[in-house]
Amino acid sequence: MSTVYLNGRFIPLEQATVSVLDRGFNFADGVYEIIPVFLGKLFRLPEHLKRLDNSLSGISLSLDYDGRKWRSVLDELLNLNRVSGDSTVYIQVTRGAAERNHFYQSGYTPTVFAMCKPLSGLDVSMGISAILHEDIRWEYCNIKSVALLPNVLLKQYARDKDGSHEAILSRDGYVTEGASSNVFIVLDNTVRTPPKSNRLLPGITRDLVVELIGKSGGPCLEVPVAEKELLQADEIWITSSTLGIAPVVRLDGRPVGDGKPGPVWRDTNDRYQAFKTNN
Numbered sequence: 001m002s003t004v005y006l007n008g009r010f011i012p013l014e015q016a017t018v019s020v021l022d023r024g025f026n027f028a029d030g031v032y033e034i035i036p037v038f039l040g041k042l043f044r045l046p047e048h049l050k051r052l053d054n055s056l057s058g059i060s061l062s063l064d065y066d067g068r069k070w071r072s073v074l075d076e077l078l079n080l081n082r083v084s085g086d087s088t089v090y091i092q093v094t095r096g097a098a099e100r101n102h103f104y105q106s107g108y109t110p111t112v113f114a115m116c117k118p119l120s121g122l123d124v125s126m127g128i129s130a131i132l133h134e135d136i137r138w139e140y141c142n143i144k145s146v147a148l149l150p151n152v153l154l155k156q157y158a159r160d161k162d163g164s165h166e167a168i169l170s171r172d173g174y175v176t177e178g179a180s181s182n183v184f185i186v187l188d189n190t191v192r193t194p195p196k197s198n199r200l201l202p203g204i205t206r207d208l209v210v211e212l213i214g215k216s217g218g219p220c221l222e223v224p225v226a227e228k229e230l231l232q233a234d235e236i237w238i239t240s241s242t243l244g245i246a247p248v249v250r251l252d253g254r255p256v257g258d259g260k261p262g263p264v265w266r267d268t269n270d271r272y273q274a275f276k277t278n279n
């Protein structure tokens, strides 16, 4: 049976319920995090908690959970669910239940929820396909908001269109990110990824990939990536905590490079896999 954490208690999933007046339900007034667990260990926990704090302050929601409190809640959750292999932890915090009104006040009790979720298990080693789509989302994409309807519609559109796994998004002619991932390209032997801004989520995997490439001596440029450059790229990768680094081998039905995972991906992915096992 799956045990979840809800508002201070560890309970079976079937018993975990929230009010229909929860502002997460009525207004998507909440934020979330997904933290990968490798070999039973939370990966990059401080970085994920920092991003959760930023998301909470981005919606002016104060929560009295510090790093130690989260660590003890999540360790207990993994323990109760006997997680010893690879998994993920999903955290959701909403502004809590209150009479339905767009205006909010201080003093609500936030709803705090966490559960273990299996890793996607998608084998990306042969590459995945993606489509390119206009970024139809709002201007606060740096906040990991639970208001994911545009992302849901974009991903479903990608799947329905040609069985693609991801929609790579572009705004004003420049790549922002994927509907649930960050984007890297290899062009003229340099790795490039769009710089952090309000138009994309600061991915924890993205940051690690930038760091690993930096340490290996090869530059990873955090620069705007034009749609035109995406279309000319020798390699395209998407990154996320659940997928790792996935090579995109088809974009809108056309092969990327020679249509196979590229050598720079292979090298970077080897470093990433090694880092995962040693940290």
Ligand code: PMP
Residues within 6 Å of the ligand: 034, 177, 178, 179, 180, 181, 182, 200, 201, 202, 203, 204, 205, 206, 239, 240, 241, 242
């Ligand atoms: N962008 C979006 C929109 C996402 O949903 C995700 C996945 N959480 C990412 C980027 C990748 O972030 P991370 O590497 O922290 O999983």
